[in-house]
Amino acid sequence: MYLSFFFATLLFTTSMTMIGAMLISHEVKQFKIYTQGISKTKQKVTLLGLLMESELARYEGKTAKEIGELTEFSFQDAVYALETGSELDYVESVARKVLHEAEGYLSNVYERIDVVLYFRSYTANKFILENPIEELENLAAPFDVDWCKETNSCVLAAWKDQLADRILISQPFKTTYSDSRAFSVISPVYYQGQIVGEFGEQIFLDSLRAEGKALTVDINNGNKHVVVYFPHYPWPDFAYTQTYVADNNNLIVYKYPFSKILIDFGFLYLIMFAVIFGYYSKAQESKESKIQLANAISDATKDELPELFNRKVFKERAFKNKIKMTTFTVIAIDGDRVKRINDKYGHHVGDEVISIIADAMKKVFRATDYLIRTGGDEFIAILPGCSESKSLMLAKILRSVVKENRLKSLDIDVSVSTGIAMSTEHETLKDVIMLADEDLYECKRKRC
Structure with a gap:
């Protein structure tokens, strides 16, 4: 029994070390893919913002109607306004033109289905989306400045110098038009020294929830730590940790608890113990049988x-x-x-x-x-x-x-x-x- 326990523990420890190394290696790759996606999103919204600022300066003096006539529409977009029936102003017309012509500047801008790319106007309170979302029709909640400041999901919520790198990453939030949770990567658009809007990409977190992960936000020395963790496992801080600097105020921390490995694969210990115990029991029986046979032969001879x-x-x-x-x-x-x-x-x-x-x-x-x-x-x-x-x-x-x-x-x-x-x-x-x-x-x- 004790020998079986010893060898089962030794084999289990060795197996857990190897399995843990493979799992952590896989998770590191997944985290890298995820953070690379965020980095690409940051580049995308930043370039869209810079491109729009260039276009605003280029077409200065033209009317919104003239900008509309110059626009080559390449996909079915959607425009949602706080005031129904209001027309696009100059800034919004240029933003729409930039969205449609972005495919000529940026490859694979609209390839992901788990994100929503948008432009938010502060000049006339409109959202211009790459795809229609029926739930946004006649919905005022997305335009609520107090809500966006609370969730840090618009550039108006940024404090002084936070936009020095032209990037703002929101807290995880429940979207105003669904039960899904998401976060936004946002870049401001400046015109004549003022913020006139923002390009943003709303990234849904459903895939993380499907993998049993959750997010929480901790404040550490004034900086936000967005922690990705597994809520259903004990000792969450005893974990393998990876970090990613999202912007100058956000650090994404990924924690893979070692307890997850033990709990998910703990059944292997029972299997190993049963197999080893069975092996030693059979070996002992065989040994005793050989001794009995030897004694029988000895007795016979x-x-x-x-x-x-x-x-x-x-x-x-x-x-x-x-x-x-x-x-x-x-x-x-x-x-x-x-x-x-x-x-x-x-x-x-x-x-x-x-x-x-x-x-x-x-x-x-x-x-x-x-x-x-x-x-x-x-x-x-x-x-x-x-x-x-x-x-x-x-x-x-x-x-x-x-x-x-x-x-x-x-x-x-x-x-x-x-x-x-x-x-x-x-x-x-x-x-x-x-x-x-x-x-x-x-x-x-x-x-x-």
Whole structure:
């Protein structure tokens, strides 16, 4: 459980770091695209304002009607007036002419559908829009100077020197003709030393809302910080931050909270934990199964009483491979007078004698040797890679160790006889065992 928790946490942390890096990289690109759009809008309205000032000076002395006759209309615009039926004045006629001829100066002026490009006249209170908006018909609210000053959405709201860069960016506001929220990028138009109007572009914020984002305005040392953030996530200030200087009074701050990554992708932790926990559970089950299988094989190939191998070991692949790889020596071992001890003292005493012999074998021979009880009081030791001289010495030591471990409770001497045979290239294991048995019988006959 703890190991699964550790690895799941480690993997989740690594994954969140990588996912977070990719998400933030994507958001940085999106923010850059968004701010580039604002920069282009600033350039657009500034150039339109400068172009109109040039045209006002150029056509000075002409009437509004004459300006209208010079205008080449290139699209269906819309004019909305505070006073219904009022005619365009000179300034407004030039503004309309500039809007229609702007395509000749500025490429892609009207390509975006999420914005409204307009000219606002302060000489006769009119709006000239690039496209008609039915909701503006007979609507007085857009002309409310107090409202535009409150939202900072007209140049009349600018304080001294704020228009030094010819740009004013409004606060986010709810439009007067819909439920949508937007903000405006505005540039003033001067004529004869006075502000006579403004070019502006109203940029809708619906796409930000659709992405779960919101805007708020903070005042910091007299400057406005328009903060774009995610309102539904905790710790909004613990975030990756990007900034954009919109004008000389507005800083756009974009915050991507790290909590959003954790909350949006937190389910991955549960998946990772479940997968890792399941893997380790299966691995543990497999390990236990292997241990149980090994124990079962061991139980099947080992004699219960002396805990030595039995004859089944001869069928094991590992055993067969071992004796094929090298020469080996077989020591045949036979307990002396064990049958007589069984008959006189009982099988439980005979079992003690068998255990003494088995314990002595385990003490004398190597852990890599095969110590096998072939039946009753008969044993063999198969010694891979052991020379005949070494085997003779080990057999002698075995006889000595067994003799030292007499059955003290009944004052019975325990001893064994041994026979040795060395494998050759053409002999099978069965052949070598038979030779060792023959040597054992010869030893018993000679009482060696």
